[in-house]
Every structure is written in structure tokens, then in C-alpha cells.
Amino acid sequence: MKERTTYFSKDTLAFRDFLHKLSRNEMIAMVDRIVQGCMVPRHTVWNWSRGLSRIPALHKCKIEEIIGEKIFDTLTICEK
Numbered sequence: 001m002k003e004r005t006t007y008f009s010k011d012t013l014a015f016r017d018f019l020h021k022l023s024r025n026e027m028i029a030m031v032d033r034i035v036q037g038c039m040v041p042r043h044t045v046w047n048w049s050r051g052l053s054r055i056p057a058l059h060k061c062k063i064e065e066i067i068g069e070k071i072f073d074t075l076t077i078c079e080k
Contacts (some may be wrong), residue, residue, distance in 0.1 A: 011060065012051040014071045019049055037066045054064065 007018075012042070019027050031045050037043075038059045047053040060072045 008051040009054070011072050013046065015025050015055065015063070016049045016051075018067065018069070033066050034063055038062050045062050 019030065022030060031042065034040075034045050040059070044047050044053065048055045048059075055072075064070055064072060
């Protein structure tokens with residue numbers, strides 16, 4: 001049987017680390033704010049944190065705006 005290997009992007013790890021340093025209640029509230037701000041379903045945000053789907057560049061900008069902290073690498077798209 002072939003062994004499965006999983007590689008996570010730096011963005012996924014940064015997003016997951018940010019969520020995991022919050023308490024359970026704060027994490028759920030933050031996910032709710034990200035869902036409303038990015039206008040995506042809740043399962044999409046959880047997929048981003050688990051590395052099951054890629055976080056689009058524009059959503060990275062919005063996530064950083066919502067949380068008020070820079071967690072992703074510098075993006076030229078976000079700069080005004």
C-alpha cells in the first residue's frame with residue numbers, strides 16, 4: 001500500500017497557528033467574523049485551516065484586515 005504524505009503551505013500553517021493560539025470560544029467567534037468578512041461558507045474557512053484548499057490572495061488580505069494582525073507573507077495585491 002502506498003504511503004500518503006501531506007505537505008502544508010506556509011499560509012496554511014500560519015492561519016492554523018493563529019487559530020490554535022485562540023481559546024475555543026475566541027476561535028469560533030473569529031471564524032464567524034472571517035466567514036462574514038470574506039463571504040464564504042464556514043466549511044471553506046475550516047478547509048483553509050486544515051490545508052484542504054488554498055487560501056486565495058484577496059481573502060488573505062481580508063483575513064489580515066479582520067484579525068488586525070499580519071500572519072501571511074507580503075502580498076503585492078493587498079498594497080494600496
